[in-house]
Amino acid sequence: MKKLATLILIFTVCWSGVFAQDQEELFAQLELETSQTPLLPKRMIFTQRILWGENGLMRASKKFELSKESREQELKIRRQMLKAHQLIGYATLAGMVAQGVIGGKLYNGRYDLKDTHETIGNLTTATYFTGAALALFAPPPLINKKVKGFSSTKLHKTMATIHMSAMIATNLLAEEEKSAHRAAAYTLFGSYAVAVLSFKF
Amino acid sequence: MKKLGFLLIALLISIDLMAQNQSYGVVTNQSSIVYSAKHLLHSWKGVNRNVLGIAVVDQQKQQIEQLAIAAKVSEFDSKNSNRDAHALEVLEALSYPTVKFYTTAIDLKQSSSIIEGELTFHGQTKTIALQLDRSFNKEGLRISGNFAVIPSQYQIPLPSFLSVVIEDLLEVSFELVLQPKD
Numbered sequence: 001m002k003k004l005a006t007l008i009l010i011f012t013v014c015w016s017g018v019f020a021q022d023q024e025e026l027f028a029q030l031e032l033e034t035s036q037t038p039l040l041p042k043r044m045i046f047t048q049r050i051l052w053g054e055n056g057l058m059r060a061s062k063k064f065e066l067s068k069e070s071r072e073q074e075l076k077i078r079r080q081m082l083k084a085h086q087l088i089g090y091a092t093l094a095g096m097v098a099q100g101v102i103g104g105k106l107y108n109g110r111y112d113l114k115d116t117h118e119t120i121g122n123l124t125t126a127t128y129f130t131g132a133a134l135a136l137f138a139p140p141p142l143i144n145k146k147v148k149g150f151s152s153t154k155l156h157k158t159m160a161t162i163h164m165s166a167m168i169a170t171n172l173l174a175e176e177e178k179s180a181h182r183a184a185a186y187t188l189f190g191s192y193a194v195a196v197l198s199f200k201f
Numbered sequence: 202m203k204k205l206g207f208l209l210i211a212l213l214i215s216i217d218l219m220a221q222n223q224s225y226g227v228v229t230n231q232s233s234i235v236y237s238a239k240h241l242l243h244s245w246k247g248v249n250r251n252v253l254g255i256a257v258v259d260q261q262k263q264q265i266e267q268l269a270i271a272a273k274v275s276e277f278d279s280k281n282s283n284r285d286a287h288a289l290e291v292l293e294a295l296s297y298p299t300v301k302f303y304t305t306a307i308d309l310k311q312s313s314s315i316i317e318g319e320l321t322f323h324g325q326t327k328t329i330a331l332q333l334d335r336s337f338n339k340e341g342l343r344i345s346g347n348f349a350v351i352p353s354q355y356q357i358p359l360p361s362f363l364s365v366v367i368e369d370l371l372e373v374s375f376e377l378v379l380q381p382k383d
Contacts, residue, residue: 023303026269030253037275037289037298068295075290086363141286142294143275153283 039071041144047136074139081138088131089196095124096189103185107178121174128167132160152198159195163188221261225342225379227254227270232377234272236350239368247279247288256342256379258309263337265307268318268344270377271299291360297324309337320348325355341381347374 040054051058052074058064064074102117147154166188173181234249254270274292279285304318313334320329331348350371352359359366 023267023269026255026257026267026303027271027301029255030269030271037273037294039295041286072293072295079287079290141283142289143282143286145278145282145285147280147282151281153281 037142039066039068039142041140041142043144043146044140045136048138048140051137052139071139071142075142078139078141081134085131085134085138088127088134092124092127092131093192093196095120095127096185096192099124099185100189103182107182121171125167125171132164156195156199159191159198162191163195166191221259222266223258223260224382225256225258226382227252228341228378228380229253232375234277234373234375236277237372237374239370240362241365242362245279245281245284247277247285249273249276249278251276252375252377254377254379255382258337258342263309265309265342266305268302268304268307270302270375273299287360291358292323297322307333307335309335309342312336320350322350323352323355323357327354342379343377344379345374345376347372349373 040052044053048056050056052064053059054066059066064070098120099117102113102120106113106117166184169184170181170188173184229251232250232252232254234252236247238245238247249272252270252272254268256265256269257267258264259266274294275285275289275298277285277288279288299321301321302318303321304316307316308314313332315330316333317328317330319326329348329350331346333344333346335342335344337343350373351369352371353369359369361367
């Protein structure tokens with residue numbers, strides 16, 4: 001009788017075990033593994049693609065061969081570069097404000113400020129292009145979604161196209177066309193301020 | 202002969218027990234999970250409309266025996282690609298691509314109650330309590346609820362903007378529709 005009871009017990013447990021699903025099995029049924037997060041986004045800025053694309057220049061180095069581990073490392077580098085981009089952006093904006101004040105005085109006859117204007121101008125140009133390079137050559141994010149309609153990121157990028165052109169024009173026109181130089185500088189300051197201040201986390 | 206008789210009875214009992222369980226799958230186009238977050242300057246929401254899940258329901262007892270919900274962190278959309286990309290960095294999405302929730306024994310005869318379950322987020326599993334509303338009929342199962350997540354408890358570094366970190370609180374709400382699986 002004991003033997004029979006044991007037999008029934010073993011049978012029932014085994015039979016139930018065939019159907020019982022534990023937590024892991026349930027999640028396995030959801031087939032999450034089939035859709036892993038891709039290592040690179042579909043869309044990238046061309047400068048990022050040159051350096052960090054699937055066949056980018058950085059991929060020649062063993063340290064940056066395309067893998068989960070290297071991408072995790074790259075994302076940390078990216079965050080540091082973007083933090084620096086942000087801080088340098090504020091310093092550049094401060095430099096532009098100073099240039100506006102000094103440039104205005106120079107335009108009204110304070111020629112003793114010419115050297116100061118040139119020095120701050122060179123510094124602002126240097127920080128501007130350093131900041132731009134940090135954004136343009138940072139490793140790409142994991143995703144780069146196309147958002148419909150307005151977004152602060154879109155405004156930031158549109159303004160970047162304008163202020164980059166205005167920055168080049170401001171420097172090219174520095175020695176010759178005073179009024180054109182001033183117009184380019186104001187365009188630069190306006191578009192740059194909008195780009196910096198409109199950017200949202 | 203007697204042994205065989207007992208075995209058959211045990212077999213029938215087991216089959217009967219299993220027959221009462223029915224699996225339900227989340228209908229993705231009718232389900233969503235939303236998180237809300239705050240920064241000193243503004244607040245925002247991220248929505249995931251690609252939620253996956255299974256509920257094993259004991260029809261006779263009117264009880265969800267097991268409920269497993271999973272969502273990819275990369276599927277949350279806050280309408281700001283830069284912010285979503287930043288979120289994936291702090292969540293280390295390549296190592297921890299999904300957020301999962303698992304619970305057992307939910308009485309479907311009640312329409313609302315506070316339940317406990319295991320939330321796995323950023324590779325950390327914690328037991329959480331949440332308000333769960335549900336309705337159950339022949340067509341399917343509808344569950345909704347909300348709960349709070351403290352990112353720092355899941356070893357998630359808080360992202361910052363202008364050197365100010367976001368609030369250490371995510372308010373999560375969900376609305377899930379589940380239908381019987383074939």
